[in-house]
Amino acid sequence: MKHITIKDLAxxxxxxxxxxxxxxxxxxxxxxxxxxxxxxxxEELGYRPNPIARKLIQQRSYNIGVVVPEFENSFFPxxxxxxxxxxxxxxxxxxxxxxxxxxxxxxxxxxxxxxxxVDGLIVSLTSENQNIDYYKKLLTQNIPIVFFNRTVEDIAAxxxxxxxxxxxxxxxxxxxxxxxxxxxxxxxxxxxxxxxxRLKGFxxxxxxxxxxxxxxxQCGFRTEDGERVAKxxxxxxxxxxxxFAANDSSAIGAMNVFKQHxxxxxxxxxxxxxxxxxxxxxxxxxxxxxxxxxQDIGQTAATLLLEQIANKGVFVxxxxxxxxxxxxxxxxxxxx
Amino acid sequence: MKHITIKDLAxxxxxxxxxxxxxxxxxxxxxxxxxxxxxxxxEELGYRPNPIARKLIQQRSYNIGVVVPEFENSFFPxxxxxxxxxxxxxxxxxxxxxxxxxxxxxxxxxxxxxxxxVDGLIVSLTSENQNIDYYKKLLTQNIPIVFFNRTVEDIAAxxxxxxxxxxxxxxxxxxxxxxxxxxxxxxxxxxxxxxxxRLKGFxxxxxxxxxxxxxxxQCGFRTEDGERVAKxxxxxxxxxxxxFAANDSSAIGAMNVFKQHxxxxxxxxxxxxxxxxxxxxxxxxxxxxxxxxxQDIGQTAATLLLEQIANKGVFVxxxxxxxxxxxxxxxxxxxx
DNA sequence: ACAACTTCCGAAAACCTTTCCGATAAATAT
DNA sequence: ATATTTATCGGAAAGGTTTTCGGAAGTTGT
Numbered sequence: 233m234k235h236i237t238i239k240d241l242a243x244x245x246x247x248x249x250x251x252x253x254x255x256x257x258x259x260x261x262x263x264x265x266x267x268x269x270x271x272x273x274x275e276e277l278g279y280r281p282n283p284i285a286r287k288l289i290q291q292r293s294y295n296i297g298v299v300v301p302e303f304e305n306s307f308f309p310x311x312x313x314x315x316x317x318x319x320x321x322x323x324x325x326x327x328x329x330x331x332x333x334x335x336x337x338x339x340x341x342x343x344x345x346x347x348x349x350v351d352g353l354i355v356s357l358t359s360e361n362q363n364i365d366y367y368k369k370l371l372t373q374n375i376p377i378v379f380f381n382r383t384v385e386d387i388a389a390x391x392x393x394x395x396x397x398x399x400x401x402x403x404x405x406x407x408x409x410x411x412x413x414x415x416x417x418x419x420x421x422x423x424x425x426x427x428x429x430r431l432k433g434f435x436x437x438x439x440x441x442x443x444x445x446x447x448x449x450q451c452g453f454r455t456e457d458g459e460r461v462a463k464x465x466x467x468x469x470x471x472x473x474x475x476f477a478a479n480d481s482s483a484i485g486a487m488n489v490f491k492q493h494x495x496x497x498x499x500x501x502x503x504x505x506x507x508x509x510x511x512x513x514x515x516x517x518x519x520x521x522x523x524x525x526x527q528d529i530g531q532t533a534a535t536l537l538l539e540q541i542a543n544k545g546v547f548v549x550x551x552x553x554x555x556x557x558x559x560x561x562x563x564x565x566x567x568x
Numbered sequence: 569m570k571h572i573t574i575k576d577l578a579x580x581x582x583x584x585x586x587x588x589x590x591x592x593x594x595x596x597x598x599x600x601x602x603x604x605x606x607x608x609x610x611e612e613l614g615y616r617p618n619p620i621a622r623k624l625i626q627q628r629s630y631n632i633g634v635v636v637p638e639f640e641n642s643f644f645p646x647x648x649x650x651x652x653x654x655x656x657x658x659x660x661x662x663x664x665x666x667x668x669x670x671x672x673x674x675x676x677x678x679x680x681x682x683x684x685x686v687d688g689l690i691v692s693l694t695s696e697n698q699n700i701d702y703y704k705k706l707l708t709q710n711i712p713i714v715f716f717n718r719t720v721e722d723i724a725a726x727x728x729x730x731x732x733x734x735x736x737x738x739x740x741x742x743x744x745x746x747x748x749x750x751x752x753x754x755x756x757x758x759x760x761x762x763x764x765x766r767l768k769g770f771x772x773x774x775x776x777x778x779x780x781x782x783x784x785x786q787c788g789f790r791t792e793d794g795e796r797v798a799k800x801x802x803x804x805x806x807x808x809x810x811x812f813a814a815n816d817s818s819a820i821g822a823m824n825v826f827k828q829h830x831x832x833x834x835x836x837x838x839x840x841x842x843x844x845x846x847x848x849x850x851x852x853x854x855x856x857x858x859x860x861x862x863q864d865i866g867q868t869a870a871t872l873l874l875e876q877i878a879n880k881g882v883f884v885x886x887x888x889x890x891x892x893x894x895x896x897x898x899x900x901x902x903x904x
Numbered sequence: 905a906c907a908a909c910t911t912c913c914g915a916a917a918a919c920c921t922t923t924c925c926g927a928t929a930a931a932t933a934t
Numbered sequence: 935a936t937a938t939t940t941a942t943c944g945g946a947a948a949g950g951t952t953t954t955c956g957g958a959a960g961t962t963g964t
Contacts, residue, residue, distance in 0.1 A: 235920095237921085238921065239920080249920095249921085249922095250922080253921070253923085254923095257922075259923095281921070281922095282919090284920075284921090285919070285920035287921095288919090288920080288922095289920085289921055289922050290922070
């Protein structure tokens with residue numbers, strides 16, 4: 233017993249295929265009574281239009297695709313929630329693929345999504361150097377894309393971003409105002425704009441408060457990166473008074489190593505992180521961190537994409553920058 | 569300028585459509601030279617077979633769908649990694665949908681996935697009572713499904729499970745062997761088999777060691793559930809010597825509340841959790857917890873599904889139970 | 905030299921829908 | 935009463951591929 237098709241339903245009712253189709257897409261040129269009749273019978277037989285065939289002829293799917301590097305940290309899952317919320321409201325389904333920080337896989341993911349005729353894409357780049365020509369080509373083919381979180385400057389697409397510079401400045405300033413000097417920055421993956429901007433913010437805070445430029449250590453985003461750097465610092469005997477890390481994972485990695493070696497947080501070393509992992513308020517001591525409006529990021533990205541899908545062809549790329557919050561916790565409170 | 573189709577490519581080369589198709593599906597009845605010629609030209613023109621059309625006629629997609637309740641906790645993302653690993657190896661793409669702990673959404677997700685002609689499904693149930701008739705229908709329609717983590721007994725599908733009973737017993741036993749008595753169990757959502765089994769394990773540990781039955785408090789899986797229960801216990805003045813929680817989130821919630829009220833962990837109260845959240849080894853004190861083989865769960869689920877896809881029609885449902893590990897940490901170490 | 909295979913390829917059907925175009929009958933206008 | 939519009943429907947093309955079937959060569963066997 234195979235799938236029941238529109239033909240079966242039409243024959244069953246003694247009407248033509250086109251009429252059934254009209255009923256399902258409720259077109260104007262069908263008598264309301266016959267429409268109801270068809271819909272009722274369809275329900276009865278369990279008929280549902282085959283979306284594959286529909287996609288093939290309509291060249292659209294009412295699916296949108298989201299591509300993220302990972303969802304092990306809570307950041308991406310949370311923005312995903314935002315995306316889903318508005319998309320489901322509008323009758324879209326959300327297909328998610330993770331690229332595992334590999335740009336080859338990212339490309340493959342985007343390709344399958346496009347091949348599956350998603351009506352649009354929301355993507356957070358794995359690397360800013362790697363696939364951008366491919367994305368530009370996609371854009372010229374008029375496929376709606378909005379980037380978030382990790383993007384690249386010179387691409388004419390909509391983006392929803394976070395003001396990394398501003399909030400890195402605030403975070404650093406917070407440390408300065410707490411009376412800390414000689415702050416060290418553990419910077420993120422150097423090729424990402426967000427790393428660069430956080431670094432810039434760190435530097436700007438120093439010049440603003442007429443301090444010597446703070447020390448910068450190339451670190452990375454993973455817990456192990458933070459651990460490694462902390463160990464190096466301990467070996468060299470260069471124990472900083474305060475640390476501003478480019479994200480929570482590296483902050484926590486460093487913090488743990490320092491704790492293991494007997495340093496007290498924040499008495500000996502103050503620490504602030506970035507991007508509010510869900511560890512921040514549970515770890516000991518609780519970690520001061522910049523919180524991004526994750527849900528909101530997802531929602532605006534989705535809304536932007538929807539607009540773009542609606543006015544296909546005649547849209548102007550928008551860049552929306554969202555606001556955050558600095559959650560001050562124990563790890564950065566100067567005890568004196 | 570539209571998509572380039574098989575027809576364009578055929579005309580360009582002066583061969584028939586069928587020959588081009590044969591080249592791409594490398595069938596036996598095509599001359600190797602013409603195949604190479606076609607493939608080269610295709611590369612040149614940027615032609616790729618339209619998967620929608622292909623799905624429509626082949627009734628298969630080389631996509632598989634995964635439906636999970638959420639991916640905010642690291643559990644599901646990690647099994648997802650396992651799934652992706654083996655699926656990508658075999659040339660499958662993985663579409664992920666989250667049902668947000670709503671069985672209506674779960675059903676919708678499964679429907680879109682099926683409509684999109686995924687070759688199979690891997691799902692973790694949101695509720696064990698709600699959609700199971702629907703799943704049974706799917707099964708009779710010969711759609712390969714494997715369940716994991718949250719499943720239901722009387723359904724003839726493959727499952728990959730964890731021996732919650734055994735590991736709950738071990739976890740409780742660990743507390744007993746550390747010298748703790750009067751252990752309280754914070755149980756999970758009562759309608760889930762995994763909650764029941766963890767509860768059973770808790771009880772079994774007591775009878776095995778000839779102890780009074782331990783107290784059970786209906787709690788839930790979220791951090792707030794643990795917080796609520798802890799507050800209630802404090803109000804009533806019934807401070808337990810040890811707690812075995814049905815998962816890490818509730819354990820952590822309870823732990824935080826107790827800590828805030830001045831109780832020392834583990835000196836005053838020992839705690840062990842379940843399912844090794846990524847908080848466990850970062851929180852203070854570090855949390856003893858049962859670790860599930862997440863990656864492995866994903867891999868076996870994927871392998872099982874692949875088998876089932878291969879021998880469609882003539883397969884016997886398999887249930888695979890995987891082993892875990894008890895990570896003993898500070899929160900349960902009896903100081904004396 | 906002729907039959908019987910191989911090897912390679914083209915034509916056309918099939919997958920399931922939507923949509924354009926035209927047809928019929930009823931309703932309105934003249 | 936005739937002409938024109940409106941409401942409703944059916945036929946067929948289109949979307950892009952795979953696959954079955956049959957045919958034209960070339961190859962082998964006797």
